[in-house]
Amino acid sequence: MFISFEGGDGCGKSTQQRRLAAWLESRGREVVLCRDPGSTSLGDAVRNILLHGTELKIADRTEMFLFMAARCQMVEELIRPALVAGKVVLSDRFLMSSFVYQGFAGGVPLESLESTGRIAVDGIMPDLSVVLDLPYEVAVRRIGGRAEPDRMERKGEEYHRRVRDGFLHFARIDPRRCEVVDATKTPGEVEQAIRDKISGILS
Numbered sequence: 110m111f112i113s114f115e116g117g118d119g120c121g122k123s124t125q126q127r128r129l130a131a132w133l134e135s136r137g138r139e140v141v142l143c144r145d146p147g148s149t150s151l152g153d154a155v156r157n158i159l160l161h162g163t164e165l166k167i168a169d170r171t172e173m174f175l176f177m178a179a180r181c182q183m184v185e186e187l188i189r190p191a192l193v194a195g196k197v198v199l200s201d202r203f204l205m206s207s208f209v210y211q212g213f214a215g216g217v218p219l220e221s222l223e224s225t226g227r228i229a230v231d232g233i234m235p236d237l238s239v240v241l242d243l244p245y246e247v248a249v250r251r252i253g254g255r256a257e258p259d260r261m262e263r264k265g266e267e268y269h270r271r272v273r274d275g276f277l278h279f280a281r282i283d284p285r286r287c288e289v290v291d292a293t294k295t296p297g298e299v300e301q302a303i304r305d306k307i308s309g310i311l312s
Contacts, residue, residue: 110310111192111233113145113203116241117272118261119251120292121299122201125241128300129307133197136311141191144201146179149186155179160261173211173222177229180204184233192233204230205238205279205287210261213275214268237310239303240280241292245270 112129114122123144130140146156155175158165167175180203191198204226211217243251245266280287290302 110237111188111198111200111235112307113200113205113235113238114241115202115205115209115238116276116292117243117245117248117269119248120241120243121296122241124296125239125299125303126199126201128296129303130199132300132304133199133307139194139196141187141196141198142201143183143187143198145183145203145206146176147183149179149182151182152179169211169215169217170221172215173207173217173225176207176211177225180207181229181231184230188233189231200235203235203238205240205276208279209272209275213278214271235286237306238280238283238287239306240276240287240289241299242273242277242289243292245273247293 114126116122126142130142133140144156146152146159155178159167159172159175159179183200188198188200207226208219208222212219212222248269277289280289288303288306290299292299294302
């Protein structure tokens with residue numbers, strides 16, 4: 110089983126990823142955690158460029174290719190072998206994030222994202238994408254305490270409002286694969302909502 114966690118900055122993806130992993134492991138499942146971009150040597154290097162390369166000018170399509178390259182490496186090096194071995198893979202972001210950040214919010218044509226995405230993931234897609242939905246104002250309060258906002262977080266209010274709209278848009282057009290969870294609730298309530306959905310799939 111492959112599950113991705115999607116949503117804007119500050120929505121709690123990494124927290125819920127860890128909590129779900131602990132719950133699944135308590136039920137005897139072997140779990141592999143990954144983050145997109147990242148989780149491989151190449152992916153971590155690309156992540157550093159994309160999130161912290163503030164001195165670099167990165168064109169929209171270049172940004173798309175960098176994300177796809179890191180994702181491709183993660184699929185080949187980590188995700189595919191884990192799925193073949195019967196493990197559960199939990200990823201902090203996957204292809205939907207490119208459709209939202211570079212496409213819906215960023216302006217890269219959807220056809221370009223679809224064609225490069227097919228090559229990057231080579232048939233590997235989440236069985237479920239958990240979309241943690243959080244209003245922009247709440248997200249700003251949550252991430253306000255971070256010492257240094259990353260390159261994506263600096264893109265401004267209008268951009269990040271489009272990001273939220275984008276996640277909800279893609280969740281609506283693929284309801285069988287996507288589950289929208291209200292991320293304004295407490296971490297425990299969000300965790301329970303995710304567990305309820307996963308329990309139904311596992312059974």
